[in-house]
Amino acid sequence: MNPVRIAPSILSADFARLGEEVRAIEAAGADWVHFDVMDNHYVPNLTIGPLVCEAIRPHVQIPIDVHLMVEPVDALVPLFAKAGANIITFHPEASRHVDRTLQMIRDHGCKAGLVFNPATPLEWMDHVMDRLDVVLLMSVNPGFGGQKFIPSTLPKLQAARQRINTHVARGGQPILLEVDGGVKTDNIAQIVAAGADTCVAGSAVFGAPDADGGYRGVMQALKQAAVA
Ligand code: DX5
Ligand code: ZN
Numbered sequence: 001m002n003p004v005r006i007a008p009s010i011l012s013a014d015f016a017r018l019g020e021e022v023r024a025i026e027a028a029g030a031d032w033v034h035f036d037v038m039d040n041h042y043v044p045n046l047t048i049g050p051l052v053c054e055a056i057r058p059h060v061q062i063p064i065d066v067h068l069m070v071e072p073v074d075a076l077v078p079l080f081a082k083a084g085a086n087i088i089t090f091h092p093e094a095s096r097h098v099d100r101t102l103q104m105i106r107d108h109g110c111k112a113g114l115v116f117n118p119a120t121p122l123e124w125m126d127h128v129m130d131r132l133d134v135v136l137l138m139s140v141n142p143g144f145g146g147q148k149f150i151p152s153t154l155p156k157l158q159a160a161r162q163r164i165n166t167h168v169a170r171g172g173q174p175i176l177l178e179v180d181g182g183v184k185t186d187n188i189a190q191i192v193a194a195g196a197d198t199c200v201a202g203s204a205v206f207g208a209p210d211a212d213g214g215y216r217g218v219m220q221a222l223k224q225a226a227v228a
Pocket of ligand 1 (some may be wrong): 036181
């Protein structure tokens with residue numbers, strides 16, 4: 001069995017020391033850097049853009065997973081690709097032409113994915129399966145770190161897993177299944193059992209007490225709990 005991938009969300013990092021923070025999570029065993037882009041329009045918060053992505057790029061080798069919570073989407077795709085993003089995901093409601101946006105992300109050399117809010121139906125993926133590298137299920141409403149995991153995400157993960165497995169069984173390309181919001185050591189086992197292979201964790205990682213081994217301690221605890 002493949003170990004679960006952990007993608008710490010730098011939304012909960014110390015932004016005044018971001019280079020140091022991303023180096024520390026990579027050293028602690030992070031698989032991806034999760035990069036939350038919020039525009040105060042699609043979501044009620046405002047965060048970071050391509051300049052910050054470019055600034056952290058030289059500090060880590062691991063992929064940068066850009067989660068776009070912006071509307072519209074398309075103009076930002078080339079900017080993030082140029083800034084060193086490896087994976088770019090967006091919310092289908094925020095793009096007029098979902099198929100075109102997915103294609104544009106791949107044309108810029110990045111892996112492409114759709115993000116589903118808690119109330120967004122999985123049907124959005126049906127006609128674009130062959131254009132997806134990642135499916136990201138939100139387990140909180142997007143906009144803020146530190147929220148509580150919404151339990152109805154578990155059956156939704158199972159449904160997404162089934163769709164992906166059927167697609168692969170029919171000869172389709174692999175698609176990663178990522179979950180974002182409220183992932184902790186005490187619920188990651190259920191999340192992975194429901195079908196997730198990649199977990200975003202913001203407050204769980206960056207809020208880890210030094211006494212418990214800091215970032216390395218929590219990363220190990222998450223990976224161990226995931227297979228337990
Ligand atoms: C929420 C963001 C998440 C968030 C996760 O809109 O997309 O990535 O930072 O943070 P935690 O793990 O604290 O829920
Ligand atoms: Zn996110």
